[in-house]
Amino acid sequence: MPSRQQVLDFIATSAEPAGKREIAKAFGLKGTEKIALKALLKDMAEEGLIDGNRTAFHRMGGVPRVSVLRVIEIEDGEPVAVPDNWQPDDGSAPPRLRVIEQRGKGGRNATKDGAALRVGDRVLARNEETDGGWTAFPIKKLPSQGEQVLGVVEFDGAGKGWLAPVDKRVRNAVPIADLGGAGAGQLVMAEPASRSPHAGVKVTAVLGDPLAPRAFSLIAIHKHGIPVAFAGDALDEAQRAATLPLSDDAREDLTHLPIVAIDPSDARDHDDAIWAEPDGEGGFRAVVAIADVSFYVRPGGAIDREARKRGNSVYFPDRVVPMLPEVLSANVCSLKADAPRAAMACHLTIDPQGRVTAWRFSRARVQIAEVIAYEDAQARIDGGTAGANLQNLWAAWDLLAKARAARDPLELELPERRVRLDEAGRIAEIAVRERLDAHRVVEDFMIAANVAAAKALEAKVAPVVYRIHEPPSREKLIALKDYLATFGRKLSLGQVITPSLFNRTLKDVTDEAEKMLVMEAVLRSQTQAYYGPRNAGHFGLSLGNYAHFTSPIRRYSDLLVHRALVDGYGLEQPRPAVEARVPATSGLADRDRVDLARICDAISKTERRAMEAERDTIDRYVAAWLSVRVGEVFDTRLTGVQKFGVFATIIGLGGDGLVPVSTLGAERFGYDEKTQRLIGEETGTEFAIGMLMKLRLAEANPLTGALKFEPVEIEAGAGGIDRRGRHLAGRAPFEGKRPGQHLAGKRGRPGNIRHQGRKR
Secondary structure, three states: OOOHHHHHHHHHHOOOOEOHHHHHHHOOOOOHHHHHHHHHHHHHHHOOOEEEEOOEEEEOOOOOOEEEEEEEEEEOOEEEEEEOOOOOOOOOOOOOEEEOOEEOHHHOEEOOOOOOOOOOOEEEEEEEEEOOEEEEEEEEEEOOOOOOEEEEEEEOOOOOEEEEEOOOOOOOOEEEEEOOOOOOOOEEEEEEOOOOOOOOEEEEEEEEOOOOOOHHHHHHHHHHOOOOOOOHHHHHHHHHHOOOOOOHHHOEEOOOOOOEEEEOOOOOOOOEEEEEEEOOOOOEEEEEEEEOHHHHOOOOOHHHHHHHHHOEOEEOOOOEEOOOOHHHHHHHOOOOEOOEEEEEEEEEEEOOOOOEEEEEEEEEEEEEOEEEEHHHHHHHHHHOOOOHHHHHHHHHHHHHHHHHHHHOOOOOOOOOEEEEEOOOOOEEEEEEOOOOHHHHHHHHHHHHHHHHHHHHHHHOOOOOOEEEEOOOOHHHHHHHHHHHHOOOOOOOOOOOOOHHHHHHHHHOOOOHHHHHHHHHHHHHHOOOOEEEOOOOOEOOOOEOOOEOOOOOOOEHHHHHHHHHHHHHOOOOOOOOOOOOOOOOOOOOOHHHHHOHHHHHHHHHHHHHHHHHHHHHHHHHHHHHHHHHHOOOEEEEEEEEEEOOEEEEEEOOOOOEEEEEHHHOOOOOEEEEOOOOEEEEOOOOOEEEOOOEEEEEEEEEEOOOOEEEEEEOOOOOOOOOEOOOOOEOOOOOOEEOOOOOOOOOOHHHOOOOOOOOOOOO
């Protein structure tokens, strides 16, 4: 008979579930020995050594070798799971298992079926315990027993309840098996009533009026799984950290400098402030002061864990979901006027050609002289009422602009929609945000500081979280070349592709409508920027070294760069401990120093999640704004063509919607996939990307953000343009532009655009 320890060792090392039969086979037990084994296993269970049943035993307090797990959170891009049914006799907390997924396409973590795991997913996994804790390897993903969905309660003529989706990609309503007290028209959370796909859903939470103020952002938060509430220990730690005194003798005193923060008028936090003065030799000395978040948020602490989970703040028209607790993000860390603040200062030397020839980083104590809105700063400059400080900033920017022009970065001026709400949270205005020189001034100072941070870390051979934007792929360049050919323009692929090449192409276009089309086509050809530990340059900015340093309140990437600077340049700042478990160091954590790629991948994902949530919310606000204007005629531009219809965008507003092919005319339309055009089989009428059309708004759904258009009625014989681009007979509903390749993203929505007024 095996000893108790031998049984425990076998259970711990078995590659398969270790039940009574497997144990007996491993030790060659037969006949009455199996009866004795059964008694031994029973005794071991009563003694608290093992748990489980005759088909699969595991060490007490541990996890079965193969079991069902439930993902409870995503940490550093990796799922963390617990046993799905954890009911220990001693009431102990369930063990946390780090789930190691397979690498899918593009290097993404994924289960064997190719889908990345999300919070709430259930998996059958093979589990191992090591010195570093429990690790799980998924075998297969299981049907979710409680997948939460958002929707609005509706009733049909027979009084049956249905859950109408709030996601425009979901077309069909779902029957409600259990209303849970919800009434018609209420926004609710629901989950499947049972494992049967035909059982419908049961309401688990009633969220209220879906059209009430703040509801649109709430929908996006739930849809994209954005963490909102901070854990209690993180809030407690933040409150204690907020009371930490600034050590005057350990920081460089910059309170005498009239540093100013120039931000959007509705900014919730202030990461950065700038100052400059002439150096007497035709150049400037400048300081870019950035909130010293690393002083308050130490690696491994409760606040840090919450910040890593979020990756970044998420900004909606009606609220912000901050990366840090509000006592830090909107108060102690925020660079407010007339209040001493801890800052990480980047000292820059700018020569007469606008080149940054030297830089230095220090931990400093600053006192912001003034927080100015972009519009106010611009008005002072234009009106001649700006003081010496603003005048110096603009003069220094004139030099930085010279250097920017010399490197010729990609120039894409694409509009940003701005939703302005009244005090009650209702929509007051939706308009395109104006692009000012004030935006460019701040942006170029931030870029200079970001480049300095990357180069400073490289000089110390320290870890760097680079902001990477790779050149366009050859496939996208070929597609762009084909599109430009429809305008009679050439793109030579036999040369080195640089931003200058695209800029020259845009400068050659004199027609403003055509220039917007080419600009969007160039944008679609670009790759998506991301974070990574290995430098690949920033193509769009035409920079070889670039990191994000200037927004640590709202981006975890910047906080990592600050910590690397602390390590590399000996900037450790002593402070009283706010909690015994919080490390004293404000430098990089060991796990980040060893494996920086892991957190870079995670924060790249959270950034994309935030962008999608922000865009979805703006779409819903635009649809709500237009819902009272159904029936009106708008000037639109076609942004996408598919065989089932065309997508159009309202000029000057950005609302995107579908024009079904059934509304385009009585004749049949063929779909040319290569050129992305609909072509009338009888008249040759064409509908192509870029055409300007007058369309009537037929539907506007604020819940999904979806719009639907229909053509304005036209005289018989009127249509689009013929194959030569000429108007057909009759009163045409649009001004034809040459057809080209499909530019739009899903349902014609714009893609990854870096918004104006938001710092890079």
